[in-house]
Amino acid sequence: MNYKTTVHFDFVKHRNKFFAFSIALTVLGILSLFIFNMNFGVDFKAGTNMDISVGKKLTQQDAKDVLSGAGFADVTPTVGGDKGDRVSARFDEVLEQTEVKQIQEAFKAKYGDKVSAEVSIVSPDMAQELGKKTIIAVLVASVLIMLYVMIRFEWRFAVAANIAILYDAFVVVALFSIFRLEVDLPFIAAVLTTIGYSINDKIVIFDRIRENLRFGKFKNQEQLSDMVNQSLWQTMARNVYTVLAVLVIAACLFIFGSESIKLFALAKMIGLASGAYSSICIAAPLWLVLKGKQKPKAKQPAKTAV
Structure with a gap:
């Protein structure tokens, strides 16, 4: 099967730069959470x-x-x-x-x-319970997604996808912490839907990688890297159009929506942008790194005719 396509930019070659940028943003977000915490709205505090x-x-x-x-x-x-x-x-x-x-x-x-x-009152016990259930919801969603990808593909795809979607969710949390934006229940809905959209992009790319892997013969890491890069560009148009379509809707909600929905729309926009980035620059290259560490199968000795 010929999987060759036009490559405009070698994402795999620059994977270390993308990894470094993502790690730096993650560390910055962790520091912000430790120093400033989140700007919780009334939904998460009394x-x-x-x-x-x-x-x-x-x-x-x-x-x-x-x-x-x-x-x-x-x-x-x-x-x-x-x-x-x-x-x-x-x-x-x-x-x-x-x-x-x-x-x-x-x-x-x-x-x-x-x-x-209209008056809404949140008691301290209710606020604490909402916080715990939010963490549980994100963890359960992540575990179920990992199991789904592991069953449909293999464990390397599952690990790469889960690290990338957790990164997407954390980027939204980190930026809201850094810029002191208010966190409420619609924000949690935005984070969970971000995970859903993010895994969709990654499944499309991984499916193409698996297909190219099945019909191609790759003798070294360089050929495998080229196949991953080709797979990214084969699915680029579909992923970009899908993300842009939802981004336009989220942008309209942010611009024309009421005050109560603006932060939800902003969180969605951040999550969608991060999901598109992580699918191309983190998930696929990370799978390649894990695949590169795979030990080659030992060749079985030829059977001699009796």
Whole structure:
């Protein structure tokens, strides 16, 4: 079978540079997590979230002035909605019913009786439970993906794919930690869907590598490296078009979506970009490294005719 195709860039040749960059970003992310931790939203720490509709357009400073008048000067609200008439305020403590009513009355005093509010309260126990379940969800997804790839392909593909998808998930976490972006439940959904999209790219590439490996004869590491590089470029168009299609949707959500969905869309964009990068620059070259360490099978002695 002829697997040759046009190669525009030798990804395999520069694999050590990609590995070094990925390791550096991982170390930077780990340091950020140790020093700054994550900027957890109210979903993962005890507190109260209030979404207030006032029925009139207002600015962030207007909302902040009202909250200051109600005794919450340290809270920084965000203003959104189609008409710029919704205020989202997050409090680090669990508010009493009297305090919630006090805030509502403060907005009603300025904007009238049409003011309405939705209140979400997370207790310390609930926040801790959500954090544990999030970690378990990511680990279970990773293990099941590794088992699937191991059954369909072989253990080297499984190891390379799992390292790459865990890297993709960690890149999203690391960048949110470095830039102090808020982490909430939609963020976790973005991380889990990132893992799903990421493994799809890797399966496409690995399937082509396996096909080329089956029909080709490779006598040395150089020929094997060339086959991997050819496989990457044979699947390049499909992977790029797939990622771009979803990236455009995520970008539209980020630009035109409400405030509550912007960080979800941003996490998706980061995860998709990282997934495309890791599939080409980490997973396939890493499989090649593992394959290169495979010990050749000992030749069986020829049987002599009796």
